[in-house]
Amino acid sequence: xxxVFHELIINTEGQGLYNxxxxxxxxxxxxxxxxxxxxINILHTSxxxxxxxxxxxxxxEDLKIFFxxxxxxxxxxxxxxxxxxxxxxxxxxxVLTNNQLTLSVKDGKIILGTWQGLYLFEHxxxxxxxxxxxHFFGK
Amino acid sequence: xxxVFHELIINTEGQGLYNxxxxxxxxxxxxxxxxxxxxINILHTSxxxxxxxxxxxxxxEDLKIFFxxxxxxxxxxxxxxxxxxxxxxxxxxxVLTNNQLTLSVKDGKIILGTWQGLYLFEHxxxxxxxxxxxHFFGK
Amino acid sequence: xxxVFHELIINTEGQGLYNxxxxxxxxxxxxxxxxxxxxINILHTSxxxxxxxxxxxxxxEDLKIFFxxxxxxxxxxxxxxxxxxxxxxxxxxxVLTNNQLTLSVKDGKIILGTWQGLYLFEHxxxxxxxxxxxHFFGK
Numbered sequence: 001x002x003x004v005f006h007e008l009i010i011n012t013e014g015q016g017l018y019n020x021x022x023x024x025x026x027x028x029x030x031x032x033x034x035x036x037x038x039x040i041n042i043l044h045t046s047x048x049x050x051x052x053x054x055x056x057x058x059x060x061e062d063l064k065i066f067f068x069x070x071x072x073x074x075x076x077x078x079x080x081x082x083x084x085x086x087x088x089x090x091x092x093x094x095v096l097t098n099n100q101l102t103l104s105v106k107d108g109k110i111i112l113g114t115w116q117g118l119y120l121f122e123h124x125x126x127x128x129x130x131x132x133x134x135h136f137f138g139k
Numbered sequence: 140x141x142x143v144f145h146e147l148i149i150n151t152e153g154q155g156l157y158n159x160x161x162x163x164x165x166x167x168x169x170x171x172x173x174x175x176x177x178x179i180n181i182l183h184t185s186x187x188x189x190x191x192x193x194x195x196x197x198x199x200e201d202l203k204i205f206f207x208x209x210x211x212x213x214x215x216x217x218x219x220x221x222x223x224x225x226x227x228x229x230x231x232x233x234v235l236t237n238n239q240l241t242l243s244v245k246d247g248k249i250i251l252g253t254w255q256g257l258y259l260f261e262h263x264x265x266x267x268x269x270x271x272x273x274h275f276f277g278k
Numbered sequence: 279x280x281x282v283f284h285e286l287i288i289n290t291e292g293q294g295l296y297n298x299x300x301x302x303x304x305x306x307x308x309x310x311x312x313x314x315x316x317x318i319n320i321l322h323t324s325x326x327x328x329x330x331x332x333x334x335x336x337x338x339e340d341l342k343i344f345f346x347x348x349x350x351x352x353x354x355x356x357x358x359x360x361x362x363x364x365x366x367x368x369x370x371x372x373v374l375t376n377n378q379l380t381l382s383v384k385d386g387k388i389i390l391g392t393w394q395g396l397y398l399f400e401h402x403x404x405x406x407x408x409x410x411x412x413h414f415f416g417k
Contacts, residue, residue, distance in 0.1 A: 001140055001279055003313045003416070005384055035142045037178060037276055039315060039382050043391030045331045051238045053184045053230060058219035062227050063234060066210070071344070080336035088340050091331060095341060095375055097234055099329045099394075102241045102380045104178050104274035106144055111272045113182030116238075133389045135382035137315055137416070138142070138276070140279055174281045176317060176415055190377045192323045192369060197358035201366050202373060205349070236373055241380045243317050243413035245283055250411045252321030255377075277281070277415070 004031050006134040012122040015068070015086075017052065017060040020132065021118045027134060028105065036138010038103040038110060040118070043131045046090035047122045048097040054117030067093050067123075090123035097121055105138060143170050145273040151261040154207070154225075156191065156199040159271065160257045166273060167244065175277010177242040177249060179257070182270045185229035186261045187236040193256030206232050206262075229262035236260055244277060282309050284412040290400040293346070293364075295330065295338040298410065299396045305412060306383065314416010316381040316388060318396070321409045324368035325400045326375040332395030345371050345401075368401035375399055383416060 006027050010018055028038070042049050053059045071089040075081045078088035101118065104111045120130060145166050149157055167177070181188050192198045210228040214220045217227035240257065243250045251257075259269060284305050288296055306316070320327050331337045349367040353359045356366035379396065382389045390396075398408060 005382070005389075037176060037274075037315060039380055041382060041389060043389070043394065045329065045391070045394055050234050051184065052234060056219050056221065058217075059227065059230050062217045062219050063231060066216075066231050070209075070348075077344075078336075078340045080334050080340050082334065088337065091337050092341060092344050095328050095330060095399075098237070098376070100380055102178055102239055104144070104180060104272060106274070111144075111180060111182070111274070113184070113270070115184055116182065121234075131391070133382060135315075135384070135389070176315060176413075189373050190323065191373060195358050195360065197356075198366065198369050201356045201358050202370060205355075205370050209348075237376070241317055241378055243283070243319060243411060245413070250283075250319060250321070250413070252323070252409070254323055255321065260373075 001139055004136045008132040008134060010120050010130045010132060012128045012130060014125055015122055016064050017119040017121050019054060019117045019119055024118055024134065028108065031136060033105055033136050034108055034139050036105050036136055038105050039135045041100045041133045043133060045094050046124050047120060047130050048094045048099060049101050050097050050119050050121050051101065051116050052119050053115050055115055086123065086125045093123045140278055143275045147271040147273060149259050149269045149271060151267045151269060153264055154261055155203050156258040156260050158193060158256045158258055163257055163273065167247065170275060172244055172275050173247055173278050175244050175275055177244050178274045180239045180272045182272060184233050185263050186259060186269055187233045187238060188240050189236050189258050189260050190240060190255050191258050192254050194254055225264045232262045279417055282414045286410040286412060288398050288408045288410060290406045290408060292403055293400055294342050295397040295399050297332060297395045297397055302396055302412065306386065309414060311383055311414050312386055312417050314383050314414055316383050317413045319378045319411045321411060323372050324402050325398060325408050326372045326377060327379050328375050328397050328399050329379060329394050330397050331393050333393055364403045371401045
């Protein structure tokens, strides 16, 4: 059994979903893994991870719009607003989605459906540098 | 250490929660596993997985109703509507819930509370055939 | 490879987020683990787990308020109300958040961001005793 660790950095430029599937696959290829668990965690509480459709970009736009309606950027609604109007909504959206993805790897490939991609969901308005921890455990 | 993989197929007939706990337990029994991690992923982006109460069917009905109110099936609200009125709402509900469950197995049993069951949450209106990937890693 | 299991009990006194990071770290220290997967599951369907900011308590208060607005404690809205006005809303909030956290451990430390803490999110109004299963798998 082997365990390998990796930090993927994604620079974001505003709210939305950023597809990082190919970076993750490239790393797995480089590590020449076979079967195991791939545990992915985002090390922030104002951005999150999700698996979503990788075909129509309208899906990503609709997701962004839906979450902005559900969790309004209105400072009157929140006590915590240290970092601005998008601060507390970003934390709430993070709780409503996911901090992590745990994936299965078989014969060197992540088990994913045809239309599934791995996404970082950025909830802050300004540029951010996000760390996504990767941990493969298997053989 | 062993790793075993399995695909469970669930045929759904409309929105709602489908309990697949017994199918998962049957597979673990057949594989004669002892201790390890059971990683379960749904290979679709318009249905999801959740752990919920296995006793009162009203809980499942209330969940379906709540999510339909929260994410209305109204085409005017979304750009992505290729597959109909339930298309984009299904993607959103999938992001609001989970694509995966990572469970612990001890002495051949999944560690679950008395009232917990494993559910597929179908968000599409028409018949679907859903693949739920199972991966046991342990001994 | 080793597998060790632990049950952490948290007594809650009403709705809100309870930080259990230090209890989890203490257990890992005691077990002298090195690298592996830490799988954490809550054995209930009316409370959940989340990773959130560990600095400003206003974040925790805003989260509680947001979820109470999103999922109103109004019995007219639900069929399932056996255990009172907070019963069905607790199940819904549990589905909207997480039952589990899967974390990576490297050199004896959980891979977490500086501002991340592990929280139990209690959705019931009265005192509850909650079991959080811990399972470390690694070396």
